Amino acid sequence: MPNSIQLKQIVDSTRFNHLITTLILINAIFIGLETFPSIYQPYQQLFFAIDIVILAIFTIEVILKLIVYRFSFFQNNWNIFDFIIVFGSLILYNTPYVSVLRIFRVLRIFRTITTVPSLRRIVTALFMAIPTISSVLLIMGIIFYVYAILGTSFYADIAPEHFGDIFLSLVTLFQIFTLESWASGIYRPIFEQAPLSWIYFITFIVITTFIMINLIVGEIVNNAQKITDEIEDETEDIKQDTSEITELRKEMREIKQLLEEKDRSS
Structure with a gap:
């Protein structure tokens, strides 16, 4: 055994x-x-x-x-x-x-x-980013709420199925956030009656979909890089320790050879 x-x-x-x-x-x-x-x-x-x-x-x-x-x-x-x-x-x-x-x-x-070590590093980086992600999600929640109120105030009469109340507005904004059929299904019918509505939609997409998501992705990437750097540092330390052990072994062999030569000469 x-x-x-x-x-x-x-x-x-x-x-x-x-x-x-x-x-x-x-x-x-x-x-x-x-x-x-x-x-x-x-x-x-x-x-x-x-x-x-x-x-x-x-x-x-x-x-x-x-x-x-x-x-x-x-x-x-x-x-x-x-x-x-x-x-x-x-x-x-x-x-x-x-x-x-x-x-x-x-x-x-x-x-x-x-x-799989590479998957562990990615998940670890994700968990490390949770505090930052939580802050970003809180800001996004505030932005969603503000835009939901604005959308309900401006477009409830034009598109009641999308902006009839704050809850419908939040669902609509989430669809816009995912960029799923937002232009043809939501934006264009409203734009025909409210030409300045493009300001509302474009600013929301730029702030949430582009800026906020990039903040989250950037934080995860930074944490993954930190983990990779730490692993490289640990690997470098191991390499140095291994090199020192190799040198010690070499010196020990040389000392042993000297002792054997001294014994033979005596």
Whole structure:
């Protein structure tokens, strides 16, 4: 039976990580195929067996990591996420809570994030940007509210189906924000009766869709760059440590050779 050092080498190995990633993708494909009754119904037992096997492998993976890392396993948020997804699926098997089990099965697909470092960096950057995103969303909420009041005041009589009250105006503004059929469906009929309405629509689109969204994207990109720089710094430190170890080994070999030559000469 392998010792803890060998287990750690297995768990941390690239092959093991690629195996788990492949199983996650296979699991995702089979969950998707289950949505086709013509495929799922004839092979229902096969789908069930494959799901059990994949879940068993995921469980073994988490157990191995618990054996290797012990309590430090739970110091990593990604490990906690894996633990909840896997053991949540185990606990809910053969229970009446089928809908909750389906949620956990679908959430297994998110484990791809935990096995792919580049995806982890992007998600981490997204979480780091939450304070800034929250501030931007608050400003956007204020802008939406102000423009909804203006739209209701100016265009309620012209287009009551879009600006009849503040709630309709907010929904309309969200459609304009997504740039989905805003020109032909909303703007042009109003423009025919209110030529200056272009100021209202263009300013709203420029402020929300272009400026605010770019602020959010820019913050996420900056955080991703910070994470990348930190990883590069850590890698550089490791390279320096490795170089120093190599130099020490070289010096030790030279000292050993000198001692051997001295012993021979004496």
